Amino acid sequence: MIKIHHLKQSRSTRIIWLAEELGLDYDVISYDRDENTRLAPVSLREVHPLGKAPIVEVNGSTLVESAAILEYILDHFAPEKLRPAKTEKAYSQYLQWLHFAEGSAMLPVLLNMFLAAVDSKDAPVFGYARKEAELDFAYINETLADSDYFCGDLFTAADIMMGSVLAFAQPQGLLDNYPAILAYLTRLHQRPAFIKAASFG
Structure with missing residues (x-):
């Protein structure tokens, strides 16, 4: 258990x-x-x-x-x-996206969330947060433009990692200009396993 x-x-x-x-x-x-x-x-x-x-x-x-x-x-x-077999070419992509979720993608999401409560928008950190969000989400959107998942047609644990980050980003309006990401989230959120997990709150 x-x-x-x-x-x-x-x-x-x-x-x-x-x-x-x-x-x-x-x-x-x-x-x-x-x-x-x-x-x-x-x-x-x-x-x-x-x-x-x-x-x-x-x-x-x-x-x-x-x-x-x-x-x-x-x-x-x-x-x-x-996950792909370690001998497959897609395995390197799997590893990248598995760790990209927390290593890169989550940073601009957290920055945007915490900075929302700051009154002054002149601090350099705001420009940094915006740049990081645009860089990361444009890269993700380009990857998903021609693929159902981060490893092509194969749903993997990397999608669980990345899908969770993107689900945090969506309500903040960070994904409004990235149609491939939004379509990807729609696919993920229709999976029965996701629906069951989300029911726990």
């Missing part, structure tokens, strides 16, 4: 989505955000010192970091699913 500690409206939805795509047995322990700060509750630190979701208990280990958790679960429960 995989135990998923899920903070509502967070990256941990990815892990539920993965488990649903693979048809794995799992248990979800849900946590609500603080109504005032919107932060995770202190009780998550009783599970892992960082207190950040996702946190997964599996095979006697407690794991954090979305991409690491996805790779671990695939390695141990479904080594031939949701």
Whole structure:
């Protein structure tokens, strides 16, 4: 049994989505955000010192970091699913997008979210945030213009990682000028596994 500690409206939805795509047995322990700060509750630190979701208990280990958790679960429960074989050319693309999600794409999304509450828009960080968003999302849009998924016609765990970031970006208006990304999100959000994962909040 995989135990998923899920903070509502967070990256941990990815892990539920993965488990649903693979048809794995799992248990979800849900946590609500603080109504005032919107932060995770202190009780998550009783599970892992960082207190950040996702946190997964599996095979006697407690794991954090979305991409690491996805790779671990695939390695141990479904080594031939949701990623190209390491001998295939598409594997390098899979690895890139799996890590691009948090390594690059999430930065402008978080910057935009936190800077929204800042009154003065003259600080250099606003120009930096805008430049990074335009650079990343134009690159993503170009990639998806001729492909259903980030590895061509193959849906992979990289789509779970990237799809989650893009879903955070969409309500902020960051994707309004990128039709290929919007069409991609529509495809993802029709997947039964995504719908089930999203139902956890």
